[in-house]
Amino acid sequence: MTRKRKIDAREASLLALQRVEADDAYVNLALDEVLSSHSLDPRDKRLAAEITYGVITYKLTLDWLIEKVSGRPIKKLDKPIHQILRIGFYQLFYLDRVPPAAAVHATVELVKKGKKRGLAPFVNGVMRGALRKKDHLPWPDKKKDSANYLSVRYSHPLWLVRRWLNRYGPEEAEKLVAANNQAAPLSIRVNTLRTDRDTLLSELTAAGVEAVPSTVVPEGALLTRSGRLTELAPYREGRFQVQGESAMLTSRVLDPQAGDAVLDGCSAPGGKTTHLAQLMNNSGDILALDIHPHRLELVKANCRRMGVDIVRTQCLDAREIAKENPDSFDCILLDVPCSGFGVIRRKPDLKWRRSEDDIRKLAHVQCDMLKAAAAVLKPGGTLVYSTCTNEPEETDEVVEELLKNQDDMVPDDLRPYLPQDWQQDAGKTGIHLLPHIHGVDGFFISRLKKI
Numbered sequence: 001m002t003r004k005r006k007i008d009a010r011e012a013s014l015l016a017l018q019r020v021e022a023d024d025a026y027v028n029l030a031l032d033e034v035l036s037s038h039s040l041d042p043r044d045k046r047l048a049a050e051i052t053y054g055v056i057t058y059k060l061t062l063d064w065l066i067e068k069v070s071g072r073p074i075k076k077l078d079k080p081i082h083q084i085l086r087i088g089f090y091q092l093f094y095l096d097r098v099p100p101a102a103a104v105h106a107t108v109e110l111v112k113k114g115k116k117r118g119l120a121p122f123v124n125g126v127m128r129g130a131l132r133k134k135d136h137l138p139w140p141d142k143k144k145d146s147a148n149y150l151s152v153r154y155s156h157p158l159w160l161v162r163r164w165l166n167r168y169g170p171e172e173a174e175k176l177v178a179a180n181n182q183a184a185p186l187s188i189r190v191n192t193l194r195t196d197r198d199t200l201l202s203e204l205t206a207a208g209v210e211a212v213p214s215t216v217v218p219e220g221a222l223l224t225r226s227g228r229l230t231e232l233a234p235y236r237e238g239r240f241q242v243q244g245e246s247a248m249l250t251s252r253v254l255d256p257q258a259g260d261a262v263l264d265g266c267s268a269p270g271g272k273t274t275h276l277a278q279l280m281n282n283s284g285d286i287l288a289l290d291i292h293p294h295r296l297e298l299v300k301a302n303c304r305r306m307g308v309d310i311v312r313t314q315c316l317d318a319r320e321i322a323k324e325n326p327d328s329f330d331c332i333l334l335d336v337p338c339s340g341f342g343v344i345r346r347k348p349d350l351k352w353r354r355s356e357d358d359i360r361k362l363a364h365v366q367c368d369m370l371k372a373a374a375a376v377l378k379p380g381g382t383l384v385y386s387t388c389t390n391e392p393e394e395t396d397e398v399v400e401e402l403l404k405n406q407d408d409m410v411p412d413d414l415r416p417y418l419p420q421d422w423q424q425d426a427g428k429t430g431i432h433l434l435p436h437i438h439g440v441d442g443f444f445i446s447r448l449k450k451i
């Protein structure tokens with residue numbers, strides 16, 4: 001067996017970030033790959049993750065600062081040197097626990113390990129310049145050009161900031177982009193088929209993990225001291241699922257009953273499928289579709305782990321449901337693929353991956369999916385349409401399009417399923433949950449009925 005090469009946190013970050021840039025790799029996969037193929041001590045692993053996600057989150061702000069300090073356009077910087085400076089600047093500007101002198105030293109050392117070691121004096125000069133000018137660097141003018149200010153200050157693409165400024169106005173848009181840069185709370189769903197919340201929370205406490213009851217759903221809990229959750233016995237033995245509160249609320253809004261025939265149109269990895277089964281007391285029938293066979297394996301594994309046996313999986317494009325399954329369903333969940341801008345806190349690379357054009361393309365598919373799902377809903381049945389984004393084209397407009405074309409579908413009041421202080425936020429077509437207002441992932445949930 002070949003020994004794994006030992007590397008430190010900064011080198012691991014550099015390798016992961018280079019993979020993200022060069023191969024368009026997902027940051028979590030790139031980092032996992034680097035960490036598992038090299039030897040690092042646990043502290044360095046944690047620091048590598050913090051730096052890698054931090055650089056992805058703040059890369060636009062970091063580039064602005066690098067340009068201001070170095071006096072050189074980013075495009076003129078050598079690629080590895082550019083990444084190394086981002087890593088160095090992230091530590092200087094955002095990581096209080098790394099002493100500035102250590103950040104400068106580690107950054108210069110990182111250059112010396114690579115092929116461009118001749119550029120070490122340049123990097124040393126830029127890092128020292130950043131240290132000197134740290135508190136006096138200029139930002140774009142907030143009053144004259146608020147879009148550019150928010151984009152640079154909070155590291156979001158300009159086109160997205162412009163959208164949000166138009167929709168929410170300057171104050172709220174600023175709160176939203178600021179919230180997107182904060183760590184998302186970690187929450188779990190208690191599997192009530194196997195245990196109850198109090199018992200699970202005591203079990204977790206014994207394992208060194210602390211959680212408090214969620215106020216959003218009765219089976220939810222918010223972690224206040226986390227650990228390696230998926231390695232714990234209560235996880236392996238299916239007594240809980242890691243899931244956001246907005247996602248948990250979505251299944252609650254559908255409110256399936258024991259014995260129902262349920263369709264989960266976009267089910268993988270099965271977070272909501274297993275929740276639906278739990279709400280149905282594992283009695284009835286759930287048809288779980290997904291277009292990707294390998295992702296359906298995740299649904300099956302989750303069902304097995306959580307003791308759910310009422311789920312049938314089928315690899316199918318949800319738009320084809322009527323052709324393949326002419327049966328009708330009492331309840332349908334359509335948790336569609338979307339731009340995902342509601343979960344930027346958890347997946348910061350999304351904001352750089354997606355374009356405005358993606359929103360239009362996704363909206364098209366979502367409209368077709370909703371139409372197909374409505375066709376297999378029983379009269380009197382309930383359909384929940386949900387997204388982890390709040391862009392109008394993918395949310396209200398998709399629902400409005402359906403309602404415009406189908407007289408038998410009507411919006412249904414979802415307020416009875418919401419926490420009391422959110423009920424006033426429900427609109428005609430559904431509710432928009434937002435991280436800076438509700439403290440949960442950005443989600444849209446719409447409840448519809450067939451008459």
Ligand SMILES: C[S@@+](CC[C@H](N)C(=O)[O-])C[C@H]1O[C@@H](n2cnc3c(N)ncnc32)[C@H](O)[C@@H]1O
Pocket residue numbers: 247265266267268269270271272273289290291292295316317318319335336337338
């Ligand atoms: C937002 S995720 C669903 C998450 C899932 N409901 C959960 O809670 O775990 C969207 C899913 O839709 C699937 N998908 C994408 N296009 C699809 C299509 N045309 N038909 C069915 N599933 C599709 C994706 O593979 C992805 O697993």
